[in-house]
Amino acid sequence: MSKLNLFLAACAFGILTVAATAQTEFTIYSFPTTGAATSFTEGRLVADSAGNLYGASESGGKNRFGFVYELVKPVAPATKWTEVVLYSFKCRCWNGDGERPYAGVVFDAAGNLYGTTYQGGAYNEGAVFELSPSATGWSEKLLYSFQGGTDSVGSRSNTGLAFDPSGNLWGFTNKGGDGTGSPCLGGCGTIYELTPTSGGGWQESVIYRFGKLGLGGFPVGTPVFDATGALYGAASGGGDNRGVIYKLTPPATPGDPWTYKILHVFVGTDGAGPTGLVLRAGNLYGVTEAGGANSGSGSGDGTVFELAHPTPGSPVWTLNTLYSFGASTTDGTFPADRVAFDQQGNMWGVTARGGDSGAGTVFELVPGTNWTETIVHSFTGNSVEGGFPAVGLVQAPNGVFYGTTQQTAAFGVRP
Numbered sequence: 001m002s003k004l005n006l007f008l009a010a011c012a013f014g015i016l017t018v019a020a021t022a023q024t025e026f027t028i029y030s031f032p033t034t035g036a037a038t039s040f041t042e043g044r045l046v047a048d049s050a051g052n053l054y055g056a057s058e059s060g061g062k063n064r065f066g067f068v069y070e071l072v073k074p075v076a077p078a079t080k081w082t083e084v085v086l087y088s089f090k091c092r093c094w095n096g097d098g099e100r101p102y103a104g105v106v107f108d109a110a111g112n113l114y115g116t117t118y119q120g121g122a123y124n125e126g127a128v129f130e131l132s133p134s135a136t137g138w139s140e141k142l143l144y145s146f147q148g149g150t151d152s153v154g155s156r157s158n159t160g161l162a163f164d165p166s167g168n169l170w171g172f173t174n175k176g177g178d179g180t181g182s183p184c185l186g187g188c189g190t191i192y193e194l195t196p197t198s199g200g201g202w203q204e205s206v207i208y209r210f211g212k213l214g215l216g217g218f219p220v221g222t223p224v225f226d227a228t229g230a231l232y233g234a235a236s237g238g239g240d241n242r243g244v245i246y247k248l249t250p251p252a253t254p255g256d257p258w259t260y261k262i263l264h265v266f267v268g269t270d271g272a273g274p275t276g277l278v279l280r281a282g283n284l285y286g287v288t289e290a291g292g293a294n295s296g297s298g299s300g301d302g303t304v305f306e307l308a309h310p311t312p313g314s315p316v317w318t319l320n321t322l323y324s325f326g327a328s329t330t331d332g333t334f335p336a337d338r339v340a341f342d343q344q345g346n347m348w349g350v351t352a353r354g355g356d357s358g359a360g361t362v363f364e365l366v367p368g369t370n371w372t373e374t375i376v377h378s379f380t381g382n383s384v385e386g387g388f389p390a391v392g393l394v395q396a397p398n399g400v401f402y403g404t405t406q407q408t409a410a411f412g413v414r415p
Contacts, residue, residue: 029071029081043104043160044337044391045404051396056101056115061088065099068113068131086138087131089120096142098127103160116157116171121145125155128171128194143202144194146173154190154206160222165229169194172219177209188217191248207258208248213237216244216262221276221338232284234274238265242272242291245284245307263317264307266291270321271303276338276392282309287335287349292324301326301333304347304365322371325351332361332375337392340401342415348401350389355379359387379405
């Protein structure tokens with residue numbers, strides 16, 4: 001278990017906004033601690049074109065097995081956000097429904113929502129689902145049920161989905177994959193693709209099976225694609241088991257295997273435990289939950305890094321550590337999930353711990369000769385605003401970044 005996950009222990013959250021100029025905050029929605037909307041979320045939010053927010057809770061809902069929700073943005077003169085439960089998952093009883101949607105949801109071009117569940121499905125090993133809107137509400141359909149164990153098709157997906165340039169869905173599983181001689185209990189995980197069929201269904205294909213931790217295993221984050229269709233991701237493992245960044249290149253001939261290549265192996269001083277990635281101008285950006293220059297006698301408080309694309313004629317990607325957390329007693333520690341960029345090219349993110357009260361921070365990194373960090377807000381961890389944010393920020397059309405905390409509140413940041 002990562003250091004980040006050791007500190008995530010709460011049952012409810014809400015929404016708040018942090019104004020970067022005054023570094024003030026206010027809660028715009030708090031989920032109740034009892035009832036159908038009781039929530040515990042680890043998945044990031046997604047915004048629609050109107051600025052409404054969507055997410056998933058791995059617990060709570062009508063049946064207590066998780067739910068997908070919408071937070072409706074108020075229209076003036078109204079000031080309160082309204083929560084709508086779009087769908088409550090039913091149970092873990094092998095009835096074809098999902099359970100425990102950890103990773104949030106993603107939109108397609110038609111306005112449908114897609115996500116994964118860690119359990120449930122036809123084999124109780126997790127599923128991929130679609131939620132479609134109508135005049136009478138949202139309806140759910142399971143697109144695929146994972147088969148479980150060390151089956152080569154994988155199981156137990158606790159990461160997000162992404163669409164490739166052709167409109168196919170991609171994701172990771174936490175188990176399964178290489179079931180023969182795998183060093184990982186239950187398998188090291190898979191990378192899979194779901195392709196829509198002419199009959200309205202979806203066909204699953206395993207693109208890569210993790211089998212040796214030295215080459216990476218237990219993929220994290222969400223798949224990231226470049227313009228050529230190549231996929232990038234982060235995983236555990238590597239020579240020192242501090243994590244790797246990898247690339248999957250599509251074959252020249254359809255049907256041939258994809259090419260897996262490790263771009264960087266972390267060693268600790270440059271970070272440990274990479275999470276989600278962002279691709280910007282050909283370079284990859286991300287955070288590590290631990291490691292970095294401020295390791296001292298421990299394992300470090302985490303980093304923000306850039307993995308620079310190879311220069312012409314060179315195959316080598318170059319890792320640049322942009323910032324190491326723990327530089328002061330009030331600095332953030334254990335950065336979570338992934339960073340986000342504003343229109344000026346500044347990076348924004350959260351840390352799960354650290355800050356004035358130890359309950360986490362919102363930070364901004366401004367580029368220059370050296371990237372400069374500013375703590376935009378330190379969470380108190382109290383019952384009003386919460387603390388210990390575990391997922392990255394999403395920017396709505398109004399320019400505000402939104403996110404969630406693991407205690408009482410979620411937040412937005414205006415650049």
